[in-house]
Amino acid sequence: MSLTPAQIEAARARAPQAFETPLSLRMRRIALWTGFALLTGYCLWAFDVSPLRIWTGLGRLGDVLGFMFPPYVWKSWAEFSEILKGLGETLSIAFLGTVLGAIVAFPLSFLGAKNINRLNVLRLGVRRGYDVIRAFETLIIALIFIRAFGLGPLAGILAIAISEVGTFAKLFSEAIENTSTRPTDGVRASGGTRLQQIRFGIVPQVNPVILSILLYNFESNVRSGTILGIVGAGGIGFLLSDRIAAYKWDEAWSIIFLIIALVYVIDYFSALIRARIIGNWEGVK
Incomplete structure:
Protein backbone atom coordinates (compact mmCIF):
# COMPACT_ATOMS: atom_id res chain seq x y z
CA MET A 1 0.00 0.00 0.00
CA SER A 2 1.53 3.32 -1.10
CA LEU A 3 0.88 6.72 0.46
CA ALA A 15 5.21 14.29 13.71
CA PRO A 16 7.96 16.43 12.19
CA GLN A 17 10.75 14.89 14.30
CA ALA A 18 10.08 11.45 12.80
CA PHE A 19 11.18 12.81 9.42
CA GLU A 20 14.35 14.53 10.67
CA THR A 21 17.70 13.32 11.90
CA PRO A 22 18.02 13.97 15.65
CA LEU A 23 20.18 16.95 16.56
CA SER A 24 22.54 14.84 18.69
CA LEU A 25 23.18 12.47 15.77
CA ARG A 26 23.79 15.37 13.40
CA MET A 27 26.27 16.92 15.82
CA ARG A 28 28.14 13.62 16.21
CA ARG A 29 28.40 13.26 12.45
CA ILE A 30 29.67 16.81 12.08
CA ALA A 31 32.23 16.24 14.85
CA LEU A 32 33.45 13.00 13.28
CA TRP A 33 33.79 14.46 9.79
CA THR A 34 35.49 17.56 11.18
CA GLY A 35 37.96 15.44 13.13
CA PHE A 36 38.62 13.28 10.06
CA ALA A 37 39.26 16.36 7.90
CA LEU A 38 41.56 17.94 10.49
CA LEU A 39 43.53 14.71 10.95
CA THR A 40 43.90 14.27 7.19
CA GLY A 41 45.00 17.88 6.77
CA TYR A 42 47.53 17.58 9.59
CA CYS A 43 49.02 14.38 8.09
CA LEU A 44 49.36 16.04 4.67
CA TRP A 45 51.06 19.03 6.28
CA ALA A 46 53.33 16.98 8.55
CA PHE A 47 54.50 14.75 5.68
CA ASP A 48 55.04 17.71 3.33
CA VAL A 49 52.53 16.46 0.76
CA SER A 50 52.04 19.21 -1.77
CA PRO A 51 50.86 19.33 -5.40
CA LEU A 52 54.27 20.65 -6.52
CA ARG A 53 56.11 17.81 -4.83
CA ILE A 54 53.74 15.23 -6.28
CA TRP A 55 54.07 16.72 -9.78
CA THR A 56 57.88 16.68 -9.52
CA GLY A 57 57.84 13.12 -8.23
CA LEU A 58 55.60 11.96 -11.07
CA GLY A 59 58.08 13.40 -13.55
CA ARG A 60 60.95 11.48 -11.96
CA LEU A 61 58.81 8.35 -11.79
CA GLY A 62 58.18 8.67 -15.51
CA ASP A 63 61.94 8.77 -16.10
CA VAL A 64 62.37 5.57 -14.07
CA LEU A 65 59.48 3.81 -15.83
CA GLY A 66 60.99 4.78 -19.16
CA PHE A 67 63.71 2.16 -18.60
CA MET A 68 61.15 -0.68 -18.51
CA PHE A 69 60.97 -1.14 -22.27
CA PRO A 70 62.66 -2.52 -24.14
CA PRO A 71 63.77 -4.96 -21.41
CA TYR A 72 67.48 -5.24 -20.78
CA VAL A 73 69.05 -8.43 -22.14
CA TRP A 74 72.27 -9.66 -20.61
CA LYS A 75 74.94 -10.07 -23.26
CA SER A 76 76.98 -12.85 -21.68
CA TRP A 77 76.21 -16.07 -19.88
CA ALA A 78 78.44 -15.02 -16.95
CA GLU A 79 76.22 -12.00 -16.26
CA PHE A 80 72.96 -13.89 -16.72
CA SER A 81 74.13 -16.87 -14.64
CA GLU A 82 74.68 -14.51 -11.73
CA ILE A 83 71.03 -13.41 -11.98
CA LEU A 84 69.82 -17.01 -12.21
CA LYS A 85 71.92 -17.91 -9.18
CA GLY A 86 70.30 -15.06 -7.25
CA LEU A 87 66.82 -16.24 -8.23
CA GLY A 88 67.66 -19.80 -7.22
CA GLU A 89 69.04 -18.56 -3.92
CA THR A 90 65.88 -16.60 -3.19
CA LEU A 91 63.76 -19.65 -4.04
CA SER A 92 65.88 -21.83 -1.76
CA ILE A 93 65.69 -19.32 1.09
CA ALA A 94 61.89 -19.19 0.84
CA PHE A 95 61.59 -22.98 0.60
CA LEU A 96 63.88 -23.82 3.52
CA GLY A 97 62.45 -21.05 5.69
CA THR A 98 58.90 -22.25 5.03
CA VAL A 99 59.74 -25.91 5.69
CA LEU A 100 61.66 -25.22 8.90
CA GLY A 101 58.91 -22.93 10.17
CA ALA A 102 56.26 -25.56 9.45
CA ILE A 103 58.24 -28.33 11.16
CA VAL A 104 58.48 -26.31 14.37
CA ALA A 105 54.96 -24.88 14.19
CA PHE A 106 53.09 -28.16 13.57
CA PRO A 107 53.57 -29.68 17.05
CA LEU A 108 53.17 -26.27 18.71
CA SER A 109 49.81 -25.80 16.99
CA PHE A 110 48.33 -28.73 18.94
CA LEU A 111 49.30 -27.04 22.21
CA GLY A 112 47.36 -23.94 21.13
CA ALA A 113 44.18 -25.77 20.05
CA LYS A 114 41.46 -25.79 22.69
CA ASN A 115 40.06 -29.15 21.56
CA ILE A 116 43.48 -30.74 22.14
CA ASN A 117 44.99 -28.81 25.05
CA ARG A 118 42.48 -28.53 27.89
CA LEU A 119 44.85 -26.61 30.17
CA ASN A 120 43.78 -23.00 29.73
CA VAL A 121 46.92 -21.50 31.28
CA LEU A 122 49.24 -23.50 29.02
CA ARG A 123 47.11 -22.98 25.92
CA LEU A 124 46.79 -19.23 26.40
CA GLY A 125 50.49 -18.96 27.16
CA VAL A 126 51.35 -20.77 23.94
CA ARG A 127 49.00 -18.56 21.96
CA ARG A 128 50.56 -15.42 23.41
CA GLY A 129 53.87 -16.86 22.30
CA TYR A 130 52.48 -16.99 18.74
CA ASP A 131 51.58 -13.32 19.05
CA VAL A 132 55.02 -12.35 20.31
CA ILE A 133 56.71 -14.04 17.36
CA ARG A 134 54.31 -12.50 14.85
CA ALA A 135 54.85 -9.05 16.37
CA PHE A 136 58.37 -8.96 14.89
CA GLU A 137 58.57 -8.11 11.20
CA THR A 138 60.60 -10.56 9.12
CA LEU A 139 62.90 -7.74 8.01
CA ILE A 140 63.76 -6.87 11.63
CA ILE A 141 64.48 -10.52 12.43
CA ALA A 142 66.70 -10.71 9.35
CA LEU A 143 68.72 -7.70 10.49
CA ILE A 144 69.23 -9.35 13.89
CA ILE A 160 61.65 -16.54 7.48
CA ALA A 161 61.55 -19.70 9.60
CA ILE A 162 61.16 -17.80 12.90
CA SER A 163 58.52 -15.51 11.42
CA GLU A 164 56.57 -18.42 9.99
CA VAL A 165 56.56 -20.32 13.28
CA GLY A 166 54.18 -17.77 14.76
CA THR A 167 52.04 -17.54 11.63
CA PHE A 168 51.84 -21.28 10.95
CA ALA A 169 51.21 -22.22 14.58
CA LYS A 170 48.29 -19.80 14.81
CA LEU A 171 46.72 -20.87 11.51
CA PHE A 172 47.29 -24.58 12.13
CA GLY A 192 41.77 -45.83 20.02
CA THR A 193 44.09 -43.95 22.34
CA ARG A 194 44.29 -40.16 22.52
CA LEU A 195 47.24 -40.07 20.14
CA GLN A 196 45.41 -42.36 17.71
CA GLN A 197 42.38 -40.06 17.86
CA ILE A 198 44.59 -37.13 16.87
CA ARG A 199 46.47 -39.13 14.22
CA PHE A 200 43.47 -40.72 12.50
CA GLY A 201 40.62 -38.40 13.49
CA ILE A 202 42.06 -34.88 13.33
CA VAL A 203 45.21 -34.87 11.19
CA PRO A 204 43.49 -36.13 8.00
CA GLN A 205 40.96 -33.31 8.32
CA VAL A 206 43.55 -30.54 8.67
CA ASN A 207 46.04 -31.83 6.08
CA PRO A 208 44.37 -30.07 3.10
CA VAL A 209 44.16 -26.80 5.03
CA ILE A 210 47.78 -27.06 6.14
CA LEU A 211 48.88 -27.76 2.59
CA SER A 212 47.05 -24.69 1.29
CA ILE A 213 48.59 -22.52 4.00
CA LEU A 214 52.08 -23.86 3.25
CA LEU A 215 51.79 -23.26 -0.48
CA TYR A 216 50.41 -19.76 -0.09
CA ASN A 217 53.04 -18.74 2.45
CA PHE A 218 55.77 -20.21 0.27
CA GLU A 219 54.66 -17.90 -2.54
CA SER A 220 54.64 -14.98 -0.11
CA ASN A 221 58.07 -15.90 1.22
CA VAL A 222 59.55 -15.78 -2.26
CA ARG A 223 58.56 -12.12 -2.35
CA SER A 224 59.79 -11.61 1.21
CA GLY A 225 63.09 -13.26 0.29
CA THR A 226 63.60 -10.56 -2.32
CA ILE A 227 63.27 -7.84 0.32
CA LEU A 228 65.56 -9.70 2.70
CA GLY A 229 68.22 -9.81 0.00
CA ILE A 230 68.22 -6.02 -0.14
CA VAL A 231 69.38 -5.82 3.49
CA GLY A 232 72.09 -8.46 2.94
CA ALA A 233 70.31 -11.77 3.60
CA GLY A 234 71.21 -13.21 0.21
CA GLY A 235 69.20 -13.85 -2.91
CA ILE A 236 68.16 -11.78 -5.90
CA GLY A 237 67.32 -8.80 -3.71
CA PHE A 238 70.99 -8.04 -3.21
CA LEU A 239 71.56 -7.88 -6.98
CA LEU A 240 68.43 -5.76 -7.43
CA SER A 241 69.56 -3.33 -4.74
CA ASP A 242 73.00 -3.14 -6.31
CA ARG A 243 71.55 -2.24 -9.72
CA ILE A 244 69.23 0.40 -8.25
CA ALA A 245 72.06 1.95 -6.23
CA ALA A 246 74.15 2.16 -9.42
CA TYR A 247 71.20 3.74 -11.32
CA LYS A 248 71.15 0.80 -13.73
CA TRP A 249 67.37 0.95 -14.03
CA ASP A 250 67.22 -1.07 -17.23
CA GLU A 251 68.86 -4.05 -15.51
CA ALA A 252 66.79 -3.48 -12.38
CA TRP A 253 63.54 -3.66 -14.34
CA SER A 254 64.65 -6.86 -16.08
CA ILE A 255 65.38 -8.40 -12.67
CA ILE A 256 61.94 -7.29 -11.44
CA PHE A 257 60.33 -8.93 -14.51
CA LEU A 258 62.17 -12.17 -13.72
CA ILE A 259 60.95 -12.04 -10.12
CA ILE A 260 57.38 -11.55 -11.34
CA ALA A 261 57.77 -14.49 -13.72
CA LEU A 262 59.14 -16.65 -10.89
CA VAL A 263 56.21 -15.82 -8.62
CA TYR A 264 53.78 -16.56 -11.45
CA VAL A 265 55.36 -19.97 -12.11
CA ILE A 266 55.25 -20.82 -8.40
CA ASP A 267 51.60 -19.75 -8.21
CA TYR A 268 50.76 -21.90 -11.24
CA PHE A 269 52.38 -25.04 -9.88
CA SER A 270 50.94 -24.40 -6.41
CA ALA A 271 47.47 -24.33 -7.92
CA LEU A 272 48.17 -27.65 -9.67
CA ILE A 273 49.40 -29.22 -6.44
CA ARG A 274 46.39 -27.99 -4.49
CA ALA A 275 43.99 -29.25 -7.14
CA ARG A 276 45.69 -32.64 -7.27
CA ILE A 277 46.33 -33.40 -3.61
CA ILE A 278 43.36 -31.61 -2.02
CA GLY A 279 41.11 -33.08 -4.70
CA ASN A 280 42.30 -36.56 -3.74
CA TRP A 281 41.57 -35.88 -0.06
CA GLU A 282 38.08 -34.69 -0.91
CA GLY A 283 37.58 -37.86 -2.93
CA VAL A 284 38.52 -39.94 0.10
CA LYS A 285 36.00 -38.04 2.21
Whole structure:
Protein backbone atom coordinates (compact mmCIF):
# COMPACT_ATOMS: atom_id res chain seq x y z
CA MET A 1 0.00 0.00 0.00
CA SER A 2 1.53 3.32 -1.10
CA LEU A 3 0.88 6.72 0.46
CA THR A 4 -0.09 9.77 -1.52
CA PRO A 5 2.00 12.96 -1.26
CA ALA A 6 -0.83 14.60 0.65
CA GLN A 7 -0.84 11.81 3.24
CA ILE A 8 2.96 12.06 3.63
CA GLU A 9 2.73 15.83 4.18
CA ALA A 10 -0.01 15.36 6.73
CA ALA A 11 2.08 12.80 8.62
CA ARG A 12 5.07 15.16 8.49
CA ALA A 13 2.94 17.94 9.97
CA ARG A 14 1.74 15.73 12.84
CA ALA A 15 5.21 14.29 13.71
CA PRO A 16 7.96 16.43 12.19
CA GLN A 17 10.75 14.89 14.30
CA ALA A 18 10.08 11.45 12.80
CA PHE A 19 11.18 12.81 9.42
CA GLU A 20 14.35 14.53 10.67
CA THR A 21 17.70 13.32 11.90
CA PRO A 22 18.02 13.97 15.65
CA LEU A 23 20.18 16.95 16.56
CA SER A 24 22.54 14.84 18.69
CA LEU A 25 23.18 12.47 15.77
CA ARG A 26 23.79 15.37 13.40
CA MET A 27 26.27 16.92 15.82
CA ARG A 28 28.14 13.62 16.21
CA ARG A 29 28.40 13.26 12.45
CA ILE A 30 29.67 16.81 12.08
CA ALA A 31 32.23 16.24 14.85
CA LEU A 32 33.45 13.00 13.28
CA TRP A 33 33.79 14.46 9.79
CA THR A 34 35.49 17.56 11.18
CA GLY A 35 37.96 15.44 13.13
CA PHE A 36 38.62 13.28 10.06
CA ALA A 37 39.26 16.36 7.90
CA LEU A 38 41.56 17.94 10.49
CA LEU A 39 43.53 14.71 10.95
CA THR A 40 43.90 14.27 7.19
CA GLY A 41 45.00 17.88 6.77
CA TYR A 42 47.53 17.58 9.59
CA CYS A 43 49.02 14.38 8.09
CA LEU A 44 49.36 16.04 4.67
CA TRP A 45 51.06 19.03 6.28
CA ALA A 46 53.33 16.98 8.55
CA PHE A 47 54.50 14.75 5.68
CA ASP A 48 55.04 17.71 3.33
CA VAL A 49 52.53 16.46 0.76
CA SER A 50 52.04 19.21 -1.77
CA PRO A 51 50.86 19.33 -5.40
CA LEU A 52 54.27 20.65 -6.52
CA ARG A 53 56.11 17.81 -4.83
CA ILE A 54 53.74 15.23 -6.28
CA TRP A 55 54.07 16.72 -9.78
CA THR A 56 57.88 16.68 -9.52
CA GLY A 57 57.84 13.12 -8.23
CA LEU A 58 55.60 11.96 -11.07
CA GLY A 59 58.08 13.40 -13.55
CA ARG A 60 60.95 11.48 -11.96
CA LEU A 61 58.81 8.35 -11.79
CA GLY A 62 58.18 8.67 -15.51
CA ASP A 63 61.94 8.77 -16.10
CA VAL A 64 62.37 5.57 -14.07
CA LEU A 65 59.48 3.81 -15.83
CA GLY A 66 60.99 4.78 -19.16
CA PHE A 67 63.71 2.16 -18.60
CA MET A 68 61.15 -0.68 -18.51
CA PHE A 69 60.97 -1.14 -22.27
CA PRO A 70 62.66 -2.52 -24.14
CA PRO A 71 63.77 -4.96 -21.41
CA TYR A 72 67.48 -5.24 -20.78
CA VAL A 73 69.05 -8.43 -22.14
CA TRP A 74 72.27 -9.66 -20.61
CA LYS A 75 74.94 -10.07 -23.26
CA SER A 76 76.98 -12.85 -21.68
CA TRP A 77 76.21 -16.07 -19.88
CA ALA A 78 78.44 -15.02 -16.95
CA GLU A 79 76.22 -12.00 -16.26
CA PHE A 80 72.96 -13.89 -16.72
CA SER A 81 74.13 -16.87 -14.64
CA GLU A 82 74.68 -14.51 -11.73
CA ILE A 83 71.03 -13.41 -11.98
CA LEU A 84 69.82 -17.01 -12.21
CA LYS A 85 71.92 -17.91 -9.18
CA GLY A 86 70.30 -15.06 -7.25
CA LEU A 87 66.82 -16.24 -8.23
CA GLY A 88 67.66 -19.80 -7.22
CA GLU A 89 69.04 -18.56 -3.92
CA THR A 90 65.88 -16.60 -3.19
CA LEU A 91 63.76 -19.65 -4.04
CA SER A 92 65.88 -21.83 -1.76
CA ILE A 93 65.69 -19.32 1.09
CA ALA A 94 61.89 -19.19 0.84
CA PHE A 95 61.59 -22.98 0.60
CA LEU A 96 63.88 -23.82 3.52
CA GLY A 97 62.45 -21.05 5.69
CA THR A 98 58.90 -22.25 5.03
CA VAL A 99 59.74 -25.91 5.69
CA LEU A 100 61.66 -25.22 8.90
CA GLY A 101 58.91 -22.93 10.17
CA ALA A 102 56.26 -25.56 9.45
CA ILE A 103 58.24 -28.33 11.16
CA VAL A 104 58.48 -26.31 14.37
CA ALA A 105 54.96 -24.88 14.19
CA PHE A 106 53.09 -28.16 13.57
CA PRO A 107 53.57 -29.68 17.05
CA LEU A 108 53.17 -26.27 18.71
CA SER A 109 49.81 -25.80 16.99
CA PHE A 110 48.33 -28.73 18.94
CA LEU A 111 49.30 -27.04 22.21
CA GLY A 112 47.36 -23.94 21.13
CA ALA A 113 44.18 -25.77 20.05
CA LYS A 114 41.46 -25.79 22.69
CA ASN A 115 40.06 -29.15 21.56
CA ILE A 116 43.48 -30.74 22.14
CA ASN A 117 44.99 -28.81 25.05
CA ARG A 118 42.48 -28.53 27.89
CA LEU A 119 44.85 -26.61 30.17
CA ASN A 120 43.78 -23.00 29.73
CA VAL A 121 46.92 -21.50 31.28
CA LEU A 122 49.24 -23.50 29.02
CA ARG A 123 47.11 -22.98 25.92
CA LEU A 124 46.79 -19.23 26.40
CA GLY A 125 50.49 -18.96 27.16
CA VAL A 126 51.35 -20.77 23.94
CA ARG A 127 49.00 -18.56 21.96
CA ARG A 128 50.56 -15.42 23.41
CA GLY A 129 53.87 -16.86 22.30
CA TYR A 130 52.48 -16.99 18.74
CA ASP A 131 51.58 -13.32 19.05
CA VAL A 132 55.02 -12.35 20.31
CA ILE A 133 56.71 -14.04 17.36
CA ARG A 134 54.31 -12.50 14.85
CA ALA A 135 54.85 -9.05 16.37
CA PHE A 136 58.37 -8.96 14.89
CA GLU A 137 58.57 -8.11 11.20
CA THR A 138 60.60 -10.56 9.12
CA LEU A 139 62.90 -7.74 8.01
CA ILE A 140 63.76 -6.87 11.63
CA ILE A 141 64.48 -10.52 12.43
CA ALA A 142 66.70 -10.71 9.35
CA LEU A 143 68.72 -7.70 10.49
CA ILE A 144 69.23 -9.35 13.89
CA PHE A 145 70.38 -12.62 12.32
CA ILE A 146 72.67 -10.77 9.89
CA ARG A 147 74.35 -9.26 12.91
CA ALA A 148 74.62 -12.70 14.55
CA PHE A 149 75.50 -14.94 11.59
CA GLY A 150 76.82 -12.47 9.03
CA LEU A 151 75.66 -11.71 5.50
CA GLY A 152 74.24 -14.48 3.37
CA PRO A 153 71.30 -16.83 2.90
CA LEU A 154 71.49 -18.36 6.41
CA ALA A 155 70.19 -15.16 7.98
CA GLY A 156 67.33 -15.04 5.48
CA ILE A 157 66.38 -18.68 6.05
CA LEU A 158 66.32 -18.29 9.82
CA ALA A 159 64.40 -15.01 9.62
CA ILE A 160 61.65 -16.54 7.48
CA ALA A 161 61.55 -19.70 9.60
CA ILE A 162 61.16 -17.80 12.90
CA SER A 163 58.52 -15.51 11.42
CA GLU A 164 56.57 -18.42 9.99
CA VAL A 165 56.56 -20.32 13.28
CA GLY A 166 54.18 -17.77 14.76
CA THR A 167 52.04 -17.54 11.63
CA PHE A 168 51.84 -21.28 10.95
CA ALA A 169 51.21 -22.22 14.58
CA LYS A 170 48.29 -19.80 14.81
CA LEU A 171 46.72 -20.87 11.51
CA PHE A 172 47.29 -24.58 12.13
CA SER A 173 45.77 -24.40 15.63
CA GLU A 174 42.70 -22.63 14.27
CA ALA A 175 42.33 -25.32 11.62
CA ILE A 176 42.58 -28.02 14.30
CA GLU A 177 39.92 -26.31 16.40
CA ASN A 178 37.51 -26.24 13.44
CA THR A 179 37.67 -29.99 12.77
CA SER A 180 34.66 -32.22 13.19
CA THR A 181 34.44 -34.41 16.30
CA ARG A 182 32.74 -37.33 14.53
CA PRO A 183 35.94 -38.99 13.20
CA THR A 184 37.54 -38.61 16.62
CA ASP A 185 34.48 -40.12 18.29
CA GLY A 186 34.66 -43.05 15.88
CA VAL A 187 38.31 -43.73 16.69
CA ARG A 188 37.61 -43.47 20.42
CA ALA A 189 34.60 -45.79 20.15
CA SER A 190 36.77 -48.40 18.47
CA GLY A 191 39.23 -48.30 21.37
CA GLY A 192 41.77 -45.83 20.02
CA THR A 193 44.09 -43.95 22.34
CA ARG A 194 44.29 -40.16 22.52
CA LEU A 195 47.24 -40.07 20.14
CA GLN A 196 45.41 -42.36 17.71
CA GLN A 197 42.38 -40.06 17.86
CA ILE A 198 44.59 -37.13 16.87
CA ARG A 199 46.47 -39.13 14.22
CA PHE A 200 43.47 -40.72 12.50
CA GLY A 201 40.62 -38.40 13.49
CA ILE A 202 42.06 -34.88 13.33
CA VAL A 203 45.21 -34.87 11.19
CA PRO A 204 43.49 -36.13 8.00
CA GLN A 205 40.96 -33.31 8.32
CA VAL A 206 43.55 -30.54 8.67
CA ASN A 207 46.04 -31.83 6.08
CA PRO A 208 44.37 -30.07 3.10
CA VAL A 209 44.16 -26.80 5.03
CA ILE A 210 47.78 -27.06 6.14
CA LEU A 211 48.88 -27.76 2.59
CA SER A 212 47.05 -24.69 1.29
CA ILE A 213 48.59 -22.52 4.00
CA LEU A 214 52.08 -23.86 3.25
CA LEU A 215 51.79 -23.26 -0.48
CA TYR A 216 50.41 -19.76 -0.09
CA ASN A 217 53.04 -18.74 2.45
CA PHE A 218 55.77 -20.21 0.27
CA GLU A 219 54.66 -17.90 -2.54
CA SER A 220 54.64 -14.98 -0.11
CA ASN A 221 58.07 -15.90 1.22
CA VAL A 222 59.55 -15.78 -2.26
CA ARG A 223 58.56 -12.12 -2.35
CA SER A 224 59.79 -11.61 1.21
CA GLY A 225 63.09 -13.26 0.29
CA THR A 226 63.60 -10.56 -2.32
CA ILE A 227 63.27 -7.84 0.32
CA LEU A 228 65.56 -9.70 2.70
CA GLY A 229 68.22 -9.81 0.00
CA ILE A 230 68.22 -6.02 -0.14
CA VAL A 231 69.38 -5.82 3.49
CA GLY A 232 72.09 -8.46 2.94
CA ALA A 233 70.31 -11.77 3.60
CA GLY A 234 71.21 -13.21 0.21
CA GLY A 235 69.20 -13.85 -2.91
CA ILE A 236 68.16 -11.78 -5.90
CA GLY A 237 67.32 -8.80 -3.71
CA PHE A 238 70.99 -8.04 -3.21
CA LEU A 239 71.56 -7.88 -6.98
CA LEU A 240 68.43 -5.76 -7.43
CA SER A 241 69.56 -3.33 -4.74
CA ASP A 242 73.00 -3.14 -6.31
CA ARG A 243 71.55 -2.24 -9.72
CA ILE A 244 69.23 0.40 -8.25
CA ALA A 245 72.06 1.95 -6.23
CA ALA A 246 74.15 2.16 -9.42
CA TYR A 247 71.20 3.74 -11.32
CA LYS A 248 71.15 0.80 -13.73
CA TRP A 249 67.37 0.95 -14.03
CA ASP A 250 67.22 -1.07 -17.23
CA GLU A 251 68.86 -4.05 -15.51
CA ALA A 252 66.79 -3.48 -12.38
CA TRP A 253 63.54 -3.66 -14.34
CA SER A 254 64.65 -6.86 -16.08
CA ILE A 255 65.38 -8.40 -12.67
CA ILE A 256 61.94 -7.29 -11.44
CA PHE A 257 60.33 -8.93 -14.51
CA LEU A 258 62.17 -12.17 -13.72
CA ILE A 259 60.95 -12.04 -10.12
CA ILE A 260 57.38 -11.55 -11.34
CA ALA A 261 57.77 -14.49 -13.72
CA LEU A 262 59.14 -16.65 -10.89
CA VAL A 263 56.21 -15.82 -8.62
CA TYR A 264 53.78 -16.56 -11.45
CA VAL A 265 55.36 -19.97 -12.11
CA ILE A 266 55.25 -20.82 -8.40
CA ASP A 267 51.60 -19.75 -8.21
CA TYR A 268 50.76 -21.90 -11.24
CA PHE A 269 52.38 -25.04 -9.88
CA SER A 270 50.94 -24.40 -6.41
CA ALA A 271 47.47 -24.33 -7.92
CA LEU A 272 48.17 -27.65 -9.67
CA ILE A 273 49.40 -29.22 -6.44
CA ARG A 274 46.39 -27.99 -4.49
CA ALA A 275 43.99 -29.25 -7.14
CA ARG A 276 45.69 -32.64 -7.27
CA ILE A 277 46.33 -33.40 -3.61
CA ILE A 278 43.36 -31.61 -2.02
CA GLY A 279 41.11 -33.08 -4.70
CA ASN A 280 42.30 -36.56 -3.74
CA TRP A 281 41.57 -35.88 -0.06
CA GLU A 282 38.08 -34.69 -0.91
CA GLY A 283 37.58 -37.86 -2.93
CA VAL A 284 38.52 -39.94 0.10
CA LYS A 285 36.00 -38.04 2.21
